[in-house]
Amino acid sequence: MAQPIGVQWMQGQRTLDIDQVFHEINAERRLAGLPQVELSVMRVRVNIRLSIAGVERLPSSGRVEVDDDQLAAIARAISELFNTAYTVERLANFERMLGDAETPADQLAAAADAAPGQAPAGPASSVSAPRPVAPVTDAVGDEPRDRLYMVDFFTAINQVRRRNRQLPIEPAVVIVRVSVRFAIVRRRRLNFDQAWIEVSPMDVAALETILAEQFDVHLEQGMARLIDQGRARARQEPRKLSWVDRIFRRRNFNFHVNDMVMAITRQRAQLGYHPKSPREIQECCEKLLADMNVKFRDGRVRLTEAQMDQLAEFLREEYGLYFEDLDSFIGVGALGR
């Protein structure tokens, strides 16, 4: 009897060829005009779901023996994660298609090739050899993109770990591990030195998986909450001036050094950095401002646009802070223009 593709029944047990199943999913997604998913991403994400469900995780490749419950859990995870109706019954249905020499994956891929306007690369060619890591930092293609603010990302990790009474992990370790895993899983680099990164839904899924896998961190409401949080904050911030405005509308910024020190202290605490005394921060900032020939009056300073940029760069470097515009970072209320 012909066996359904990806599944074999052996002496009462079923042998699931997980790679074959993943190829099928990509073929189906391709036909539906959905982006392809790396096999490693699928495997890690399915494994997370299986772990949560208390089911033995999948091997890294090849065949795995499963019972009915495990197969159902795998099918459920696949359906939920990859937008396919890939149930046990669906697997069995492939049996009918095996009369032909072509596998269902071949048939689906051929159908996708015939469909106009679809991506040209087939699943076999996209996964047969290690794909190199591209030297770009932001999401590419037509995928929708969102901004993920680094301060929210780093803050969330140790907040969750502290809440779960786990030891916090120093940002250096977080950055390296997330960078390496992201490069491997998404075959693309991220620049964590920026205030924010542009991420696609697939990037978000990969980052969520990485957080769970590397740091045992599961975000309530997922990464979407962090993105929403950043978006809401951005809406509250004053509109950024165009380069024309920056050149011709010479702005001055007038603020109290205490407000700046408070903002620095607040974000450092959010990021889990070891506390520096406000006095220490204030002295350091005042020294820099003095070097910039900025005059103080009752703790207030008046800075030009260029001086603000210089000060911002210093604060990012000196205190490991993540922000886009210094005026927004310090807070609108503290500014007079």
Added chain:
Amino acid sequence: MGNEIEADKGLARLGGLSHVFHCNHYNAHLQMAVQLGEGIEEDFVPDQLLKDAARAIAEHLRNECGYSEGQLLEEYTRCGFGILKRIDDDHYEAVRSHYGEMTYHHGRPQPSCFFDAGFLSGMTGRDVVEVQCRHDDGSTDLFELREPVEPLPSPFRHPDPMADPPARFDFPECRVAESGIDESAVIAAVSGMDLFGKPEREGGTGLVEAFGVGLTFHYADYYNYISYEVYRRMVAIGVPADMAREAFVQAGHVCAFNTLGGIMESDAWDQVVKPMCRDVSDWVHGIVAVINALGWGVWRVERIEPGKELAIRVYNSYEGVGFRRLYPADDRERQISFLAMGAVRGIAHLLWKIDIRERPGLNEALYMKTFNDPKGYWSVEQTHAIGAGDPYDRIVTRAPG
């Protein structure tokens, strides 16, 4: 079979294989760094690599050196990995376990005693799966022996490129003339310490607790094989080398903080080394002398500018020699002695970022407090590498700014 530890130009050999002292923190972080490689290639499985590396070593000892199962179990205990007991024909239990009890990982709980499973596999000639683990709420680590397996082809194909190290301060570029530290006395004192696991019949646990850490006298080949196989694959697919490297260097940095820092806060240090220290430079010479008893190679201080720069040469570094046992010399990259890079940076941080001389009390909280902002890190660079064909490794670390 050789049961005695032999000193070999900076390396420590047991059964002919190079061994190095390393702590539970290093073992945990290195394992996590290796596991970062999941998904690099479709058929590459880091967890399997961790097992295979241990298996290859146990197979070598069994097949090439004539170790019996009993002798392998004794060595396992002596090296501080714990105590393994046979439960029945198909099961071993780790009654005590370095990897099960003393290491940790930051990710979700899962069975993580890959070294032990691989060692048992090499010892028994059967595939071994850890079916219960302390990391995953098990009361002990339990290993199931499955179908027989053929021995792996040895990955250690090339001879050790051993060199004759110069005496202290006796090489042309050396900028240090003398030190208050009597290195021979320090090495003799450390070598005389009992840093090995004891079996149950001697009232031991098979674990080694010293200097505030859990120590192992680990197989250098194991560390090198798992590190370089993953690192080279990462770089091959385009993961930036500095990013991939940093994951491994961080393991060395954690090791320096905990083990080297623990040594500098110990009573033994106070009794043996501290009385010889006249200034902060002597603290560097003191810890370098201790390192020269750990099997890490022969470390030579080339230059110290307190608070600014530290340059160290390592002759016969276990990483450089180990790299060359695995691969031909490769001069395309010199920054590959990850442990040494992390350790040299760590020594600078211990003295000029923490000031270990004040005995701040090393713990996780202090580590977080001190190192949670990477922007204040000292830079570290490896300029010479045995792996690249140079006669020694040379590591330079500099203060930020």
